[in-house]
Each structure stands twice: as structure tokens, then as C-alpha cells.
Amino acid sequence: MRRLGSVQQKVPCVFLTDVREEASRKRERQQFQVVATEKVNPVALAANVDCALATEKLDGTCCYVTLHHDQLHLWARFDRKPNKQAEKRFKKHQHTHNSCKGFSWNVEEDFKSVPEAWIPAHRVKHLDGRPVPDEHGHIPGWVPVERSNKQYCWHSSVVDYEVGEALVLKPCCDDDDDTLEITAVPLADLQEQTLELIGTNVNGNPYGLGSKQQPVHCLVPHGRLQIRNPPAVNFQQLCSWFQESPEGRVEGIVWHCNDGTLVKIHRHHLGLRWPDGEPGLASRPVVIRLDRTADAYSSSQGLLASLLPLNGRRFGRLRDVQCEL
Incomplete structure (x- = not known):
């Protein structure tokens, strides 16, 4: 399988978009x-x-695997955003000109501070050696996930730096059906890839993973969940597919083009609800496959050790894994 595009910046919509003055279905306030x-x-x-290759857009939070202090780390998405005063000026400009174009930023003064280890995302434009914001007024970037940082405790739960592995959800390699597998993948195999963290405490947990008492999270490499019979890139056909096709029970589609370009469609772009019933991912069968022994995860404080007793178990639905932990 060819190497798919990395989600480093905001992915544009496959259609041209318009802005309507009505409450967002996706973001509160x-x-x-x-x-x-x-x-x-x-x-x-x-x-x-x-x-292009059509893949399922997942409802989670974006992550990245790259080096930190010469060791592979999981990194969490952290966009540098403008402070209140600058954001107010930016919104006033947008309202006056009905466009983001022409607005002038002072990166040193207009933006909130970021953690020392923060890095800008790939392909962020620079001016005089400094990263500059995109058209939405953000500077996309990343911060390393450390176990000591409680803000990223759910990210930490899916990675074991001592063993050098991460807990990944992906299609089974030896099955032709819809079966998935939850498995431990070496961080070296994920280097320079982006992934989606999904689970109990991410974005309202539309996939029904785990519970408050026993949270379950996992990483899904971007582009791995392919859509087998995607609709044509046509507004009406996509609307019908999302509402009528069993495969359409997804948050959206991300197309990975041959030149590395990524484009997407979200249900909200089409005026459709999300979630709307049980997502297809939640109802797919899954098997737990962990090859390590209990000794290997003896010092682990994350899910790798917790899931080890379930090694080899098959569940009828992904969301059923929560019942056995």
C-alpha cells in the first residue's frame, strides 16, 4: 500500500464552501x-x-509520531492561536471585508505563548524565520506527549515509551471482511505518520468505546480505513450516500490524491447530522492481538497492559470491548 498523505494542516473541503450566518452544527458558540x-x-x-483513495474521516483528535530528544514520541495537536485582542481585530476585518485576505498579523504580539517544545506543522509558511498563521488565523503545530502532563493523559494511555509501542486500531491483515484489530505497533513503524486518537474521552465518544470507569482509547493511522465503494465526487450523490448507504455511517470522507493532496467532506458541510445513529466503525467486529508477554508491559501504566489478558479475544462490535476490561 502506498504511503498516504500526512494530516499536518487543515484539510480543505472537496467543494468550494460558503459561510452562512447561523449557529454551527459542529462547534458550540x-x-x-x-x-x-x-x-x-x-x-x-x-x-x-x-x-484518489477515499478513506473514512474519523471523529477524534489528530496526533503525530516523530522524534523528541532523539526518542520517538507521540505528539498532540496544538495550534498556536491569536490572543483576544488580535482575534477581535481579525473577526472585525472578516466581517467588514467578507474575507480573511489582507489582514496583517504581528506574530510576536498577536499570538498566545506556546510550550517550549512546540513545533510548527510541516508546510507552515515562514517569514523572516518565523512561522506565520494560515488563512484562519492559526499556526498549526504539535507538542510532545509526556506522561507527566495530565492534559494529555488519554494520549499517554495508548503509548508505552519504554517498550516503544503504541496501541493501534486497524483492519485485520488476514481477513477479507470488516474485522478490525487492536494491536501494539512499534513507534518506528509509525514514524512521520499522523493518526487519529479516538475513545471514551475524545469528542463525546461517538464510537461508544469504553466507559468512565474503564476508559478505552486507541490510535487509527490516517488513511487506513478505506471506503470500498465510495460515491462520485458529486454533491447530490454524496448527500444520498451519507443518508442511504450502510457505508455512509461515517463522519466524513478524506480523499488521498496521488500527488499527496488531501481533501475532505464532513456531514456538516452537507447540512447532515453527526452522529446520526450508530457509526459504522462502532459496529465492526474486532480482535485483540498483542504479541508481547506480561513481563514486557509490567511497568506500563497504559492500556497495553490492561488489554493483554484479552489477547486473542474476538468481539462482535468494537464498542463491546468496553464490557470485558
């Missing part, structure tokens, strides 16, 4: 809604989106 028009985005057309 946001008094505008970004909706798709029926015109395909020129970026998607230039990347030949009709020949």
Missing part, C-alpha cells in the same frame, strides 16, 4: 456555519480527485 456549495474545489480537480 460559533454563530456561523460553513457549508459546501455544489462546485468542486479547483484544488481537488487539479489533484485528480476522481482517481
Whole structure:
């Protein structure tokens, strides 16, 4: 399988979008809604989106695996955002000009501070050696996940730095059906990849993983959950697919184009609810596959050690794993 695009920055919609002055279905307290028009985005057309690989867009939080102090680490998404005064000026400019273009930032004064170990995402533009914000007023970036940082405790639960492995959800290699597997993957195999952290305490847990008493989280490499019979990149066909197809019980689609371009569609772009019933991922069968012995995870404080007693067990639905921990 070819190496898929890394989600380092905001992925554009496969259609051109419009902004409506109505409450957002996706974000609380946001008094505008970004909706798709029926015109395909020129970026998607230039990347030949009709020949792209269609994959499931997951409802979680983005992560990244790369080096930190010469050791592979999981990194959490941390966008540098403007302070209140700068954000107020930015929104005023947007309202006056109906556009983000032409706004001038002072990166040193207009933005909140970031942790010392923060790094900007790939392809962030720089001016005079300093990263500059994107059209939305953010500077996408990452911070390393350390076990001592309680803010990222759910990220920490899926990685064991001593063993050098992470807990990953992916399709089974030896099955032709919809079976998934939860397995330990060496961080070296995930280096420079982005993944989605999903689970009990992420984005309202639409997939029904775990419980408050026994939280369950895992990483899903971006692009691994392929859509077998994707609809054409057509507004009406996509609307029908999301509402009528069993495969359409997903948050959205991300297309991985051959030149590395990524484009997406979210249900909210089409005026559709999410979640709407049980997501397809939650109802897929899953098997636990951990090859290590109990001694290997003896010092682990995360899920790798907790799931080891379930090694080899098969569950009828992904969300059923919570009942056995």
C-alpha cells in the first residue's frame, strides 16, 4: 500500500464552501456555519480527485509520531492561536471585508505563548524565520506527549515509551471482511505518520468505546480505513450516500490524491447530522492481538497492559470491548 498523505494542516473541503450566518452544527458558540456549495474545489480537480483513495474521516483528535530528544514520541495537536485582542481585530476585518485576505498579523504580539517544545506543522509558511498563521488565523503545530502532563493523559494511555509501542486500531491483515484489530505497533513503524486518537474521552465518544470507569482509547493511522465503494465526487450523490448507504455511517470522507493532496467532506458541510445513529466503525467486529508477554508491559501504566489478558479475544462490535476490561 502506498504511503498516504500526512494530516499536518487543515484539510480543505472537496467543494468550494460558503459561510452562512447561523449557529454551527459542529462547534458550540460559533454563530456561523460553513457549508459546501455544489462546485468542486479547483484544488481537488487539479489533484485528480476522481482517481484518489477515499478513506473514512474519523471523529477524534489528530496526533503525530516523530522524534523528541532523539526518542520517538507521540505528539498532540496544538495550534498556536491569536490572543483576544488580535482575534477581535481579525473577526472585525472578516466581517467588514467578507474575507480573511489582507489582514496583517504581528506574530510576536498577536499570538498566545506556546510550550517550549512546540513545533510548527510541516508546510507552515515562514517569514523572516518565523512561522506565520494560515488563512484562519492559526499556526498549526504539535507538542510532545509526556506522561507527566495530565492534559494529555488519554494520549499517554495508548503509548508505552519504554517498550516503544503504541496501541493501534486497524483492519485485520488476514481477513477479507470488516474485522478490525487492536494491536501494539512499534513507534518506528509509525514514524512521520499522523493518526487519529479516538475513545471514551475524545469528542463525546461517538464510537461508544469504553466507559468512565474503564476508559478505552486507541490510535487509527490516517488513511487506513478505506471506503470500498465510495460515491462520485458529486454533491447530490454524496448527500444520498451519507443518508442511504450502510457505508455512509461515517463522519466524513478524506480523499488521498496521488500527488499527496488531501481533501475532505464532513456531514456538516452537507447540512447532515453527526452522529446520526450508530457509526459504522462502532459496529465492526474486532480482535485483540498483542504479541508481547506480561513481563514486557509490567511497568506500563497504559492500556497495553490492561488489554493483554484479552489477547486473542474476538468481539462482535468494537464498542463491546468496553464490557470485558
